[in-house]
């Protein structure tokens with residue numbers, strides 16, 4: 001999503017909004033709208049943040065705190 005690179009589904013992580021807590025969560029089984037990011041790609045996350053891609057994909061406005069939490073959840077090592 002962030003970098004628009006075409007990747008195999010196994011190389012992507014799905015980010016969605018947890019409706020009760022209102023926090024961003026990672027997982028394929030989460031309900032609702034999802035945004036896909038390349039796994040192990042900090043630059044993909046940076047691109048997504050720069051373009052506010054999460055807001056568009058999830059039809060919400062993500063707060064800086066939500067996005068900071070997400071960044072801490074993502075695996076960044078390959």
Ligand SMILES: [Zn+2]
Nearest residue numbers: 001003038044
């Ligand atoms: Zn990407």
